[in-house]
Amino acid sequence: xxxxxxxxxxxxxxxxKRILQLVGKYPLSLIGSLLFTAAAVAATLLVxxxxxxxxxxxxxxxxxxxxxxxxLFVKTGIAVAAAAVxxxxxxxxxxxxxxxxxxxxxxxxxxxxxxxPLRYVDSHSHGDTVSRVVADAEQxxxxxxxxxxxxxxxxxxxxxxxxxxxxxxxxxxxxxVLVSPASLFVARFVSTHTYKFFQEQAQRxxxxxxxxxxxxxxxxxxxxxxxxxxxxxxxxxxxxxxxxAALKATFYSSMxxxxxxxxxxLVYALVALLGALSVIGGGFTVGGLTKFLSYANQYTKPFNxxxxxxxxxxxxxxxxxxxxxLVDETEEVSDEGREELTNAIGNVELASxxxxxxxxxxxxxxxxxxxxxxQRIAIVGRTGSGKTTLINLLMRFYDVTGGAVKxxxxxxxxxxxxxxxxxxxxxxxxxxxxxxxxxxxxxxxxPDASDEEVKAAAKAAHAHGFIKRMESGYDTMLxxxxxxxxxxxxxxxxxxRIMLALPSMLILDEATSSIDTRTEIKISDAFTTLMRGRxxxxxxxxxxxxxHADKILVMKSGKVVEQGTHAxxxxxxxxxxxxxxxxxx
Numbered sequence: 001x002x003x004x005x006x007x008x009x010x011x012x013x014x015x016x017k018r019i020l021q022l023v024g025k026y027p028l029s030l031i032g033s034l035l036f037t038a039a040a041v042a043a044t045l046l047v048x049x050x051x052x053x054x055x056x057x058x059x060x061x062x063x064x065x066x067x068x069x070x071x072l073f074v075k076t077g078i079a080v081a082a083a084a085v086x087x088x089x090x091x092x093x094x095x096x097x098x099x100x101x102x103x104x105x106x107x108x109x110x111x112x113x114x115x116x117p118l119r120y121v122d123s124h125s126h127g128d129t130v131s132r133v134v135a136d137a138e139q140x141x142x143x144x145x146x147x148x149x150x151x152x153x154x155x156x157x158x159x160x161x162x163x164x165x166x167x168x169x170x171x172x173x174x175x176x177v178l179v180s181p182a183s184l185f186v187a188r189f190v191s192t193h194t195y196k197f198f199q200e201q202a203q204r205x206x207x208x209x210x211x212x213x214x215x216x217x218x219x220x221x222x223x224x225x226x227x228x229x230x231x232x233x234x235x236x237x238x239x240x241x242x243x244x245a246a247l248k249a250t251f252y253s254s255m256x257x258x259x260x261x262x263x264x265x266l267v268y269a270l271v272a273l274l275g276a277l278s279v280i281g282g283g284f285t286v287g288g289l290t291k292f293l294s295y296a297n298q299y300t301k302p303f304n305x306x307x308x309x310x311x312x313x314x315x316x317x318x319x320x321x322x323x324x325x326l327v328d329e330t331e332e333v334s335d336e337g338r339e340e341l342t343n344a345i346g347n348v349e350l351a352s353x354x355x356x357x358x359x360x361x362x363x364x365x366x367x368x369x370x371x372x373x374x375q376r377i378a379i380v381g382r383t384g385s386g387k388t389t390l391i392n393l394l395m396r397f398y399d400v401t402g403g404a405v406k407x408x409x410x411x412x413x414x415x416x417x418x419x420x421x422x423x424x425x426x427x428x429x430x431x432x433x434x435x436x437x438x439x440x441x442x443x444x445x446x447p448d449a450s451d452e453e454v455k456a457a458a459k460a461a462h463a464h465g466f467i468k469r470m471e472s473g474y475d476t477m478l479x480x481x482x483x484x485x486x487x488x489x490x491x492x493x494x495x496x497r498i499m500l501a502l503p504s505m506l507i508l509d510e511a512t513s514s515i516d517t518r519t520e521i522k523i524s525d526a527f528t529t530l531m532r533g534r535x536x537x538x539x540x541x542x543x544x545x546x547x548h549a550d551k552i553l554v555m556k557s558g559k560v561v562e563q564g565t566h567a568x569x570x571x572x573x574x575x576x577x578x579x580x581x582x583x584x585x
Contacts, residue, residue: 015320019144022101029100033093034152040086041156043079045164045298050076052291094149102141109133109323115331118397119357127210132326135209136202136319143316151309154302161299168292172274176296179270182263197249198318204242206322211238249315264300271296333399335416344423344504346373346535347408348394354402355393355558363389363558367403371551376536378546380579381555387539390555391507394537396420425503429510431490438467439474441493445501457500460526463492488516499530506536543580552576 023030054072110133113121165173215222215231222231275289348371355364364386371377379387392398393405396412404411412420425445433441442454449457454474458464466489470476478485485493498506508527524545540546547566554562554569554576562569562576569576 015317022104023097026097026100029093029096033090036086036090037153038156040083040090041153041160043083045160046079047076048291048294052287055290056285056287094145098141098145102137105323106133106137109326112327116329117332120329125210127213128206131206131209132322135205136322140316140319143312146312147309157298157302161295165295172271176267176271179267194249194252194314197252198315201245201249202318202322204245208238208242260303264303267300268296338416339414341415341419341423344408346505348535349406352403353400355400367560371535373535374533375550376531378538378540378549378552380540385555386558387555391509395424423504424507425498425501426507427494427498431494433478433490435480437475437477442496442500445497449500458496460499461492461496463496504534506531506534509539
């Protein structure tokens with residue numbers, strides 16, 4: 001029990017330390033917040049003094065000191081106005097701190113995503129990752145803003161009212177000081193036990209966002225298979241779990257305020273009783289009692305606010321913890337000190353390569369392959385045989401667990417990823433287009449390309465025709481994932497990228513899978529021209545497209561079981577012959 005508590009305490013302490021480091025980057029806003037908050041508290045504490053003195057100016061019906069009373073009313077108005085302006089300025093500073101911190105945190109998180117290995121992206125829900133960067137950051141921002149707005153002013157109010165109460169009547173002031181902290185113990189007890197509920201709430205929210213993202217992206221398939229009712233049932237189940245977690249967190253955290261209010265009301269009643277007795281005994285004036293009661297009320301009020309703030313901060317810390325978990329994920333091994341790959345001509349070698357996604361399930365074992373510049377290598381095999389995994393190793397999206405992948409005789413692990421990937425052109429079966437113009441999407445591989453080069457690449461990819469028919473041609477804005485373009489049109493734009501970049505090595509993973517047969521023949525001719533003199537790796541399911549490859553690798557269970565030309569492999573009458581004859585029998 002002690003160890004678990006200690007771990008939690010250390011974790012929360014670490015989160016708080018990191019939050020303070022982020023806040024500390026804005027010292028002017030922080031100092032401004034503290035100064036304006038202190039000014040607002042000071043002005044607020046002056047009001048009871050003026051009001052109490054005003055009451056004492058009214059001795060009896062015909063004995064009212066009007067001149068003093070008017071002066072005190074003017075002072076009260078000035079104090080109230082000063083408090084309002086100071087609170088407004090403090091809020092501006094607090095908002096600036098909160099917005100800047102959450103902006104920085106999101107930037108750090110998004111930068112982290114860019115440096116995470118593909119292994120993390122493949123093994124974590126995309127929706128949960130989005131939830132950490134967007135929803136959890138927003139929740140954290142709200143908690144941080146409330147903390148700066150109420151926590152600091154509450155603490156300053158407590159110290160200010162304590163000092164004034166002790167100066168006014170130290171005996172009654174001491175009673176207040178000794179009894180009131182009981183509300184903090186209650187608040188701390190409740191908030192400590194609600195932290196786990198806020199953690200669960202944040203986790204369930206991430207699950208919900210993940211499922212909604214999945215449901216929207218696969219809506220066409222869902223409707224095609226009439227799976228709407230099942231999706232609704234799954235959403236209802238996740239939604240019910242989120243509701244349960246949120247109710248628990250809200251219910252237990254809402255116990256804090258009533259508990260502290262009960263104790264604080266007892267304190268106020270005790271002060272009123274003792275003060276009234278003191279007035280009767282001549283130790284207090286009525287105005288003095290009014291001031292003291294006002295201070296007692298101001299003193300206990302922050303305890304209620306702080307207890308609410310602590311609850312909000314617990315929620316914010318739970319969200320911050322999830323963000324920092326993402327930020328603390330192990331990054332890809334740094335490229336610092338590694339060599340730049342320049343002037344690659346296409347020498348590729350796989351030397352006794354071993355690889356597995358998990359240690360207990362080997363996938364690729366002792367794979368060796370030598371590819372000379374300009375050779376066209378086709379990779380075929382049944383589903384799950386390791387074709388795409390081999391591509392991931394060539395591009396160094398994953399590092400081998402044994403052996404080495406070499407380019408120009410150099411282990412790719414000694415090269416920078418950017419320079420390695422810059423020498424590869426890649427077209428996948430799954431297309432990806434960013435939000436931007438058609439031209440910007442084609443220029444991804446060569447940002448400095450001229451308009452004429454872009455058009456030439458589009459013509460080579462047979463995309464120029466449909467681009468010209470678009471509303472603004474090459475300047476047409478594409479929405480998320482390509483907007484209303486067909487899958488075939490998206491793939492043609494991806495092919496145009498490669499036609500423009502002209503890398504020294506090519507990887508084509510079912511690059512024409514979404515294109516009609518007639519256009520595919522034209523694209524194949526363009527690819528033939530493009531691949532001439534370039535080392536090419538072609539993953540194909542339609543074996544008719546790779547019969548002219550220099551070498552065909554036949555993969556099965558992560559191993560190359562056959563390799564050779566089309567004619568040689570048919571003559572062997574082995575795995576390749578079975579695949580080929582199965583397609584054309």
